[in-house]
């Protein structure tokens with residue numbers, strides 16, 4: 001049986017103290033314990049190794065068909081090529097991230113700007129932008145300090161709608177959110193994260209595993 005290839009993207013600047021990375025690790029352990037096959041993890045930590053700002057060459061290349069962009073800017077699109085290759089190779093994408101100012105942190109936004117690439121990961125059609133990547137289950141493990149994601153909302157949520165829209169542009173529609181909010185109010189955030197990860201695992205893990213299994217069988 002083929003190994004499951006998992007891409008883990010961590011986004012917090014807080015290293016060992018990052019609640020989002022801890023939340024992601026708990027969910028990953030649950031996935032690896034129950035998936036029933038070997039899991040090969042590729043890790044990209046955008047917090048400890050932030051991506052460079054996009055260059056003029058990269059921005060210009062987005063206006064050109066892919067081959068023309070490569071010919072005009074040889075050797076200058078490498079960061080984007082590498083990140084897209086990592087994404088394409090993954091059967092399952094896990095993004096562990098905090099909320100920053102009601103949306104994704106700048107580290108994750110930079111990754112998005114490199115992987116949403118005209119004529120490589122999406123194309124224009126009369127109906128709008130259409131993704132060129134094959135869909136794969138994507139799990140967003142998100143932590144927040146305040147009461148994000150409550151109903152009725154206590155804070156505006158530009159996080160989930162934004163990620164759904166922008167990942168959808170490149171073809172990733174099977175997006176699941178696991179949320180661990182309100183950590184500012186906890187005296188032991190890591191224990192609270194573990195508790196919320198267990199609760200999520202009990203109620204949602206089966207569904208995620210079915211989606212992953214179905215995707216692998218259909219390949």
Ligand SMILES: Cc1cc2nc3c(=O)[nH]c(=O)nc-3n(C[C@H](O)[C@H](O)[C@H](O)COP(=O)(O)O)c2cc1C
Pocket residue numbers: 012013014017018019020021097098099100101102103143144145146147148155183184
């Ligand atoms: C720059 C910045 C902006 C933040 N904005 C929000 C916010 O809009 N809503 C919220 O609930 N928490 C916000 N927080 C709190 C973080 O989401 C929270 O502390 C989270 O647990 C941090 O995750 P980490 O430990 O993985 O970095 C913000 C934190 C930072 C550093």
